[in-house]
């Protein structure tokens with residue numbers, strides 16, 4: 001098996017778009033052009049001695065069992081780590097396997113975790129699980145650095161937040177939180193789904209572990225589940241991997257193979273989606289039928305400057321407040337191009353009503369505290385023409 005050539009010394013670093021097409025490709029003796037799909041759970045050894053040796057220490061092209069690693073999955077891991085600017089990555093069965101794996105593998109009873117309150121529902125559930133095993137969790141308002149400062153203490157093992165929160169698009173200051181966390185000796189674990197690997201500079205801004213649901217923008221066509229834990233080689237291979245390989249959180253090689261295809265077009269897609277999102281947000285801003293348009297790329301967003309500094313883009317997601325559940329439902333039911341669903345980052349534009357779907361489990365009070373009003377709609381902007389999408393939304397709101 002051979003890898004794509006390394007760049008000769010002294011040459012310009014390759015653009016991320018180039019690396020997202022090529023990096024990490026491993027070719028078999030056939031020299032196949034597309035990444036090979038190694039749809040195999042196991043690997044045959046030449047001898048008993050070789051099997052013994054491999055269980056003691058495996059080389060980079062030596063695999064044991066797909067729950068531990070697989071050549072197709074490894075190509076996916078190497079390519080994402082390269083894009084993210086981390087030493088390594090472990091690919092998981094879903095985004096939630098990645099969130100759970102990153103957090104569970106690093107804590108023990110008596111540890112303390114500080115987390116932003118505004119999280120995806122399943123992330124809140126994982127933090128709840130931690131508390132069953134003697135981990136104390138303190139919740140803070142992610143945008144308020146003073147609250148992080150007040151919450152961390154010497155036993156704080158990790159801080160956790162979504163860099164752009166779901167669904168209210170609050171932007172958390174990665175560098176600011178990292179400075180506070182690192183001073184207390186805590187690891188910074190971020191769920192970076194909304195920022196996407198295209199706009200992410202999370203590792204260079206102080207995140208120690210960057211977690212993705214690859215189900216979203218990386219697949220980009222809403223076909224399969226996957227996730228990633230990106231970090232130092234030591235964390236990924238010595239902390240996260242042992243936990244994941246023994247508890248069964250590995251990605252299917254087939255999903256990794258689909259996701260590799262997704263990575264080749266990720267940069268183009270996400271930039272086009274973010275560009276359309278910015279235009280749509282501008283077109284909706286100030287509309288009399290809307291109580292609020294939330295988009296980090298708009299100057300009136302409370303963390304607009306931070307979003308530009310941290311990601312250089314407002315991203316692919318918009319939230320609008322239609323004023324009431326009735327108005328939100330009426331608008332959704334009138335949409336023709338936007339589909340009513342709950343994925344995001346898909347080529348197809350999607351409208352979600354968080355209060356009755358993704359965040360239904362929360363009490364009215366908790367939802368209100370998170371800014372998830374009855375009229376709030378989360379919009380994932382896809383790859384359709386932005387003019388068509390704007391017209392679709394306008395007719396839906398005005399109907």
Ligand SMILES: *Cc1c(COP(=O)(O)O)cnc(C)c1O
Pocket residue numbers: 094095096097099120122123162166191193194213214215216225226227
């Ligand atoms: C979707 C999502 C997840 C979970 O990812 P799955 O692939 O669905 O398991 C976690 N965090 C955020 C912010 C998400 O949007």
